[in-house]
Amino acid sequence: MAAISVDGLRREFGDTVAVDDLSFAVEEGELFGLLGPNGAGKSTLIGMCCTLVRPTAGTAAVNGHDIRTERDAVRGSIGVVFQEPALDEELTGVENLVFHARLYGLPRARRRERVAEVLELVDLADVAGDTVDTYSGGMKRRLEIARGFLHEPAVLFLDEPTLGLDAGTRRDTWDYIRALNDRGVTVVMTTHYMEEADALCDRVAIVDGGSVVALDSPARLKAGLGGDVVAVGTVGDTAALADHLRGVGWVTGVEVTTDGLSVTVDDGARRVADVVRLADEAGVTVTSVDRRAPSLETVFLDLTGREVRTGGDSGLAEPAAVGGPGDEGWGAPGASSPDGGK
Amino acid sequence: MTVSRLPVDPQGVYALWVRDVTRFVRTPSQVVGALLTPLLFLVFLGTGFSGAAIPGIPEGVDYLQYIVPGIVGFTLLFGASFAGLAILADRDVGFLKEILVAPVSRTSIVLGRVAGGSTTALVQSLLILLLSVPLGFEVRRPLLAPLALVVLGLLAVTFVGFGIALASQFRDSQGFGILVQFAILPLFFLSGALYPLDQLPAAVRYLGLLNPLTYGVDALRGVLVGTSTYPLAVDFGALVVGAVVMVAAGAALFERVEAA
Numbered sequence: 001m002a003a004i005s006v007d008g009l010r011r012e013f014g015d016t017v018a019v020d021d022l023s024f025a026v027e028e029g030e031l032f033g034l035l036g037p038n039g040a041g042k043s044t045l046i047g048m049c050c051t052l053v054r055p056t057a058g059t060a061a062v063n064g065h066d067i068r069t070e071r072d073a074v075r076g077s078i079g080v081v082f083q084e085p086a087l088d089e090e091l092t093g094v095e096n097l098v099f100h101a102r103l104y105g106l107p108r109a110r111r112r113e114r115v116a117e118v119l120e121l122v123d124l125a126d127v128a129g130d131t132v133d134t135y136s137g138g139m140k141r142r143l144e145i146a147r148g149f150l151h152e153p154a155v156l157f158l159d160e161p162t163l164g165l166d167a168g169t170r171r172d173t174w175d176y177i178r179a180l181n182d183r184g185v186t187v188v189m190t191t192h193y194m195e196e197a198d199a200l201c202d203r204v205a206i207v208d209g210g211s212v213v214a215l216d217s218p219a220r221l222k223a224g225l226g227g228d229v230v231a232v233g234t235v236g237d238t239a240a241l242a243d244h245l246r247g248v249g250w251v252t253g254v255e256v257t258t259d260g261l262s263v264t265v266d267d268g269a270r271r272v273a274d275v276v277r278l279a280d281e282a283g284v285t286v287t288s289v290d291r292r293a294p295s296l297e298t299v300f301l302d303l304t305g306r307e308v309r310t311g312g313d314s315g316l317a318e319p320a321a322v323g324g325p326g327d328e329g330w331g332a333p334g335a336s337s338p339d340g341g342k
Numbered sequence: 343m344t345v346s347r348l349p350v351d352p353q354g355v356y357a358l359w360v361r362d363v364t365r366f367v368r369t370p371s372q373v374v375g376a377l378l379t380p381l382l383f384l385v386f387l388g389t390g391f392s393g394a395a396i397p398g399i400p401e402g403v404d405y406l407q408y409i410v411p412g413i414v415g416f417t418l419l420f421g422a423s424f425a426g427l428a429i430l431a432d433r434d435v436g437f438l439k440e441i442l443v444a445p446v447s448r449t450s451i452v453l454g455r456v457a458g459g460s461t462t463a464l465v466q467s468l469l470i471l472l473l474s475v476p477l478g479f480e481v482r483r484p485l486l487a488p489l490a491l492v493v494l495g496l497l498a499v500t501f502v503g504f505g506i507a508l509a510s511q512f513r514d515s516q517g518f519g520i521l522v523q524f525a526i527l528p529l530f531f532l533s534g535a536l537y538p539l540d541q542l543p544a545a546v547r548y549l550g551l552l553n554p555l556t557y558g559v560d561a562l563r564g565v566l567v568g569t570s571t572y573p574l575a576v577d578f579g580a581l582v583v584g585a586v587v588m589v590a591a592g593a594a595l596f597e598r599v600e601a602a
Contacts, residue, residue: 076445086440090365102357103444
């Protein structure tokens, strides 16, 4: 059984179509990424999967429960970490977790056990008795991830889990997400950070304009571009070398650049040496070698003809998106729009 | 994970209650702040009009004796209005989503909020009642005093329910805050808290008869001071009806709240 199967899901806000007849499935145990720019419809999609946003048309099954007709069953089987912080800052870390455990009906003994366990998992045991308003942005995010996992959901939704975190904290957060996934939880996360999807996800759905434009593992998505690019700086008869390379079976493309050649090959790691050897045989001196693997960034560019805005500029590019580079994610009230402000 | 099939999930209600009480205890400044306005009314009106002949007040009842139940009811109204505000504050900081995505029914959420908000409002009104004693208020019928708790509890439930019903119609706390400011004083003045309702023009007096606070204040007077306009049974009946209607309205309207 698929953990999630989305079937023709659609949501309109007024004249805007936020999610446009989506269909795909997420397998059990997968770490699944929804990658796309702000406003692509990722948050609306997650909102519908966790029953907070009602679909205009279509439906989805989460852990076998229909999101339209079995809302309580869906809610009981999932954990959610929202894009905007959803903690009670006047309560302590433990109090936030205990509140959550009670809402999810954990019996007392199990509750104590689990609260201690998840605090340990995200390294917050030492500060568990402090009120959350004393936590840093990264600590708050970790507490939320711990909370999402507290009641042992079959599926955990993470909406932009590292938005607004600095690079180091972001990498730590990735480790916690991996650790959860290793314990068998199906994780569905949205992100507009290419490298995040690449580093974490088993499979990635590239979402643009409310539609899935591609869905595969990061490696296969990148492989679809035709291979790695090996750029060699050369001195000598570069044009002759280029002609020679075009006749080689594993070369899929050759371009002459200002200081040498740009060669697209099937398997860059293995072929770098071959490119250098062929150059040598042709009497061309190689002055530099640079191998560039295709990134999801180039995949996205290839699929949509546009670049995804990356880096910490989301707050500037999207007025309704929470935060920005800083830790303090309390955005304007408008930021609570389910689609992250389309 | 088992999912509760009951419309009411006691553990969820309890969780919300604990949260409200924890926050209340942790912010003494808010508790004190909420007591200041009623205390000012009590001190200035109670002492300023002491001995004045206010028409309609029964013989032998000092004005302070007359208005303490009214001010206690006002405190409750004030405290209960914060429960509606709390829902919107939760929305402002994103915490409402955490509550709405949990597998508990909307009814449980409303009941939890009613329990928490009523408790804090009740504590505040009891504090005012206690503070009125050194100012000269005397409980004439101590044996009936426990009934006052029941009256205050019913009033608290009524107005917290009202606050939740109202808050469900707003998307942010600012608009709601302004409306509450406007709503509290008419409810207070049209309740017989400061003067008997018969002194008002007929049309306005009928409005007062629709105000649950009228019956709450009257019942408190009957129980604590020994004088009431309506029979206690009428007061209690009206309070129970008010509480049930308001909580049902709160639950019905909150049902439609979207997380966004």
